[in-house]
Amino acid sequence: MKPNRRIFTVLAASALAAGLAAPSLAAELEAIESAGSVKIGMLVDFPPFGIQDTSGKPDGYDADVAKALADYLGVTPEIVPVTGPNRIPYLLSGQVDVLVASLGITEERAQKVDFSTPYAGISIAVYGDSTLEVTEASGLDGQSIAVARASTQDTGVSEVAPEGTDIRRFDDDASAVQALMSGQVKLIGASNVVMSQIAGATGDRFDKKFDLSSQVQGIAVAPGSDALLEKINGFVGEARSDGTLDEIHEKWLGEPLPDFVKNAE
Template identity: 65%
Template sequence: MTFTRRAAMALLTAAALASPLAAQTPDEIKAKGNVNVGMLVDFPPFGVMDASGQPDGYDADVAKLLAEDLGVQLTIVPVTGPNRIPYLLSGQVDLLVASLGITPERAERVDFSEPYAGIAIAVYGLADVDLSAPEKLEGRTIGVTRASTQDTAVTAVAPAGATIQRFDDDASAVQALLAGQVEAIGVSNIIINQIEQVAPGRFDVKFDLSQQRQGIAVRPGSDALLAEVNTFIEKVKGDGSLSAIHEKWLGSPLPDFVAEAN
């Protein structure tokens, strides 16, 4: 195959992925007896591969409940951050349960359900140190992962007299906190739950920096399917099933900013 032909085929493939199909309906999914759900498998604890090489995690458990609610079989299709929306728009999956944060930019391309999960970023530090507001970081040392969401958020609110120590990854920032090299860190609720498992009571959340809600995504105009998904989310919030999944994978109940969102 010549380079020109390869390039042409690549362009055709990209165009196919970028061209959205018609809206999906729940009746179509039920008629085929199967729902194809796109899911990240490299974003623990939301998406992982288990010991037998099967998709697992928070999102997988939610997808299983959704398929059961629809009365169909479930096929989880591994996706990546960049290709998850193209997979949905091109029909390779029926919907996404893929840790997709609800943002205005994404809402121009897909239709989002009510939130079923969320990630909160907070300042988290020594329990006996009063850091209850940004101004109280004055004269303190706070760790963040370099160029991360928490780096941006902490930098935006920290007073001039605060020292922001940047690390290459979350693990290094956490180690610095445990070792007493910093008094607090900017970190997600996922990492906070992990710290609480190894050092219960030593630290607490000082103040929130940001919150991102995650929604199940469907193709634009899939109003009937979206309504059915929202009814499902309302049900599993109400009966405690979603909070139980959150407890299983994140070690805490469903956060209020997700549970009470509508």
């Protein structure tokens, strides 16, 4: 009986290995609908997109979008907190059906997951004193502009700034913003997220001068979840046009969904 047993062991081991190494698990729309709930992964450490409210429940832009998505699907949302590094593995291993996790759409990621049309975005721009007339990079000549050292905005500003620009590099966004607010600089390179956070304190003292770059974020599903993705795209399209996303964006970032997200495919 020995050989038989060995064959059995090998078979069992290979079955196990196959199970472990199984390629990504596609999420079936029918399965979600029959279960009556959808597991949505989101970040809880990325304000204002994903945070935890005072009672420890996930909240933020992504949470509101996730709830709206579940409503659209006609199921209840089951929000699973994920982290930056593990969000894609969570999706590919089927522990969540969908990621509404501020996942920026990039070439590399698109090879692993399927993205919906963009539902959010982060833009980097030059902001400054409302009284200042600067509409393009050449206007930076002779001006001082604060940036966080080695950030995307540092790279962006350094690339376009003319020779005579006084680029002041601070250790982080907070110090750069402090320099702007205390009047030490008239301009800053910052993201719309950072600027929305200080808008409450500064009102219309500062406005956007010109864009540097932008990154759009998509809702992600495991490859092969075509029916689900189609449904999600339907949701994003509707939410963009009927003002749902505008409303949520207004709530968390102080302005309607920016045009670069609305116009992105």
